[in-house]
Amino acid sequence: xxxxxxxxxxxxxxxxxxxxxxxxxxxxxxxxxxxxxxxxxxxxxxxxxxxxxxxxxxxxxxxxxxxxxxxxxxxxxxxxxxxxxxxxxxxxxxxxxxxxxxxxxxxxxxxxxxxxxxxxxxxxxxxxxxxxxxxxxxxxxxxxxxxxxxxxxxxxxxxxxxxxxxxxxxxxxxxxxxxxx
Ligand SMILES: [Fe+2]
Numbered sequence: 001x002x003x004x005x006x007x008x009x010x011x012x013x014x015x016x017x018x019x020x021x022x023x024x025x026x027x028x029x030x031x032x033x034x035x036x037x038x039x040x041x042x043x044x045x046x047x048x049x050x051x052x053x054x055x056x057x058x059x060x061x062x063x064x065x066x067x068x069x070x071x072x073x074x075x076x077x078x079x080x081x082x083x084x085x086x087x088x089x090x091x092x093x094x095x096x097x098x099x100x101x102x103x104x105x106x107x108x109x110x111x112x113x114x115x116x117x118x119x120x121x122x123x124x125x126x127x128x129x130x131x132x133x134x135x136x137x138x139x140x141x142x143x144x145x146x147x148x149x150x151x152x153x154x155x156x157x158x159x160x161x162x163x164x165x166x167x168x169x170x171x172x173x174x175x176x177x178x179x180x181x
Contacts, residue, residue, distance in 0.1 A: 003181045004080075005096050005126055006136035008173035009166060011045070011084065016133065019044055020086055023054065023155055031056055031151070033067075044157055045166055050077065053156040055144065057092070061152070062145035065119040068097050071138035072115065079139035082163045087153040088146070089130040097122035097141035098181055117141050125179045130154065132173055135163055140181065 022039045073079045103117045146152035
């Protein structure tokens with residue numbers, strides 16, 4: 001099946017700054033990899049937010065491709081996320097993978113279920129540098145690496161509706177990546 005994987009999106013600077021400010025107001029004092037953040041806003045770019053996630057990767061984290069996973073998506077939710085950089089994201093790489101066999105569900109150290117995949121059980125299909133906001137399919141295996149000296153903090157917004165309509169509304173940067181999965 002030809003599956004949408006990711007595409008950069010041209011989010012207006014002022015909108016990007018406003019949601020970054022909302023996250024900075026609520027930034028937790030911990031180093032959890034994945035956590036939901038409760039914001040004071042209900043919408044972003046005119047779309048209703050479902051939930052908002054902070055992803056934190058330590059300096060030199062993920063370089064061994066040891067964080068490959070798909071997010072667990074409840075059946076009534078869409079797998080598409082809008083990711084926006086918060087801190088130290090310019091050097092960060094998000095890689096996308098195709099699993100060679102079915103993967104068992106595991107928990108993260110914080111108790112969040114994730115579909116982890118070992119590198120030897122996957123083939124890499126694409127990658128991006130986190131230099132622009134992007135929309136991606138969290139149901140496709142992905143991993144984050146941070147070769148920088150500071151903590152990489154990224155925002156991941158999940159919406160009630162499909163955020164890919166924002167690609168038409170605000171414009172895209174480059175072509176969408178589709179892969180036969
Ligand atoms: Fe993820």
